[in-house]
Amino acid sequence: MAVTVLAMVLQRNLFSVVVLFSIYSFLMATVLVALDAVDVAMTEAAVGAGVSTVLLLGALHLTGGTEAKRLERPLVPLALAVAVGAVLAYGSLGLPSFSxxxxxxxxxxxxxxxxxxxxxxxxxxxxxxxxxxxxxxxxxxxxxxxxxxxxxxxxxxxxxxxxx
Amino acid sequence: MKDDIILRVVAKLLTPFMLLFALYVQFHADFGPGGGFQAGVIAAAAVVFYALVFGLRAGLRLVPEAVAERMLAAGALLYAGVGLAGIALGGNYLDYFVLDADAVHGQHRGIFWVEVGVLFTVSGVMLKLFYMFAGRGGTRDERGGE
Amino acid sequence: MSAVAAHFSYWVTLFLMIAGLYILIARGNLMKKLIGLGVFQTSVYLLYIAPGKLVGGTAPIVAAGFTTYSNPLPHVLILTAIVVGVATLALGLAITVRIREAYGTIEEDEILERDRTGER
Structure with missing residues (x-):
């Protein structure tokens, strides 16, 4: 799943991003089954991988933009995101353990x-x-x-x- | 895609089963995973699949746009109506216990109708969304003179 | 259980959340932004569902022979969240389509540029 997400971050071709998003949704559904959330997994598989992909593709066809622009200053948002992540990770240590x-x-x-x-x-x-x-x-x-x-x-x- | 015989045959075979599966998911929700949301999405997906293979026009013949729009409103009204029925029978809003002489049966009935309402709204909305996006694309292609 | 194993699920969630956030901030393309929002949203699903799991438990469908179930409440909340998520996604896409029709582009900087110069 992490690999799919990384590919999604890096990929600039919007069509492949949509397809990757679909794959990602299926993987997420699998994880949810493993976490005993069968109802949620079923919804995620039908909605995330099915309907949203169709909608995204439809919108993609309408907007026609297949290629996103290259980033100009990628470091500022990256630093911000990592900083937010670090704070949250520190906070997560105070949360109860898994299971x-x-x-x-x-x-x-x-x-x-x-x-x-x-x-x-x-x-x-x-x-x-x-x-x-x-x-x-x-x-x-x-x-x-x-x-x-x-x-x-x-x-x-x-x-x-x-x-x- | 319209010309691929395998796709056409498979789509024709599968669509009724997908709709049937949606109904199963809807009415079996008491005992297994499922419910109005999932069933609504699956039903909509079946029609979307059909429309993708046979073209938007065939999909619109199967479920006309007006029907999808009405379903969207009817589901929300049905849900709210169950709540009002609870008041009418002497309970609070969305109180299911009063819907039947037996409280547990009343709960059953309430859940059932509420889920039907959800089914209608969700599948109506999903279908309508698909029609809106696909419909726009169609006109653009026609204008572009494909 | 070691601290790493105990909090691994949170860290997966965090990774997804950060990735979504990064796409959301860094990318100017509106479609890409919406997908980033989607990734962020799925990370929230995980944030809710993962703590509800109990090892050795089963799905919350009451049956004879099982005593531990995972927590049903987060499932309900997330179930509605997913459907609302796709509805809002569709709304965002619709707005994107309209923006594209009005401006001819879905890149944020180009839209801002056009707004500044007052060109339609």
């Missing part, structure tokens, strides 16, 4: 969901239960966001009846 069962993330809301959702909703897939029931408002808002984004794209790209 620590006593980490705060596992001791608060999650046991309630895992323990009670089957009795309360009758749905064994906890992700579905939480998504649609316990956090119904979130999902409602999210559906509205998707709807709004769709409406925005329609407003931006709708073909006019007459030419300009």
């Amino acid at each position: 620590d069962p006593l980490a705060p993330i596992h001791t608060h809301v999650a046991p309630r969901y895992l323990g009670a959702s089957v009795e309360e909703t009758g749905v064994p897939n906890v992700v579905s239960a939480v998504l649609a029931s316990y956090r119904g408002y979130d999902t409602l808002g999210e559906t509205i966001v998707v709807f709004t984004a769709g409406a925005g794209v329609i407003a931006l790209l709708r073909r006019r009846r007459k030419g300009r």
Whole structure:
């Protein structure tokens, strides 16, 4: 995955960047399966590798820019990014270790969901239960966001009846 | 791509199965991975695949643009409607317990309709997005006189 | 577990995040910027999902014979984040397409140059 990302950073041909992004999404989906997030992995594979690639290619065809420009001053952003990364890496040392069962993330809301959702909703897939029931408002808002984004794209790209 | 016989045959064979798989993912979400989001994207991807192989016009014949637009709005309304149904039956907004005499069944019903709403919105939006981008490209090609 | 193994997942996340950030800042091409944003976004998925994993656990689908599950809450949040992500990506692409139609380029410096000289 790291190799794909590096290639993406260096590659200036936009078409190959899009293809690399697709490969990267598939790899990410694989990693997510390894992390037991099957629902998320499924979405990532369908959305990241499928739909966004098609959209990116469509937009690429419209904008026609196949070759990005060479960088003029690559060092300033690089230094900035590395500095941000160093600060974050220092901060990550204070976070709980990987797969620590006593980490705060596992001791608060999650046991309630895992323990009670089957009795309360009758749905064994906890992700579905939480998504649609316990956090119904979130999902409602999210559906509205998707709807709004769709409406925005329609407003931006709708073909006019007459030419300009 | 329209002339490749292998692509045409495979696309024709696969599209119904992809749609079927989307339905499976939708309705099996209680027991396995899946749900409205995934199913919506898969359904949209099936139609997009069909349109890529057979051309945009064939895709538009399969799912006209107006249908995609209506789906987009209908899904969001359905979701909000489930919430209102909860109020109408004496609960709070998005309260599923009141949708059926039995609380667990009510939850089931609520989740089911909410997921259907999500399915409609997501697949509608994805399809519409594809049509918008592809449609623009089409006119440019025609103008360019390919 | 040694400190390196314990925090490896965070560092992978950080690497992706930095790469996305770098593309976002350094590249003037709007398409490339959007892809950088996408990489940054996927790194956030990893940031949420990785701490939810428990070694020896299984996916959060309740079944007989399993007692440890990975945390379902981040999964739900990220699930919605992915779909919102593609919707915003599409919106960004649509804006890029319009910019290209208005300015004839999607390179940031050229757009700024045109704005400065007032040429359309």
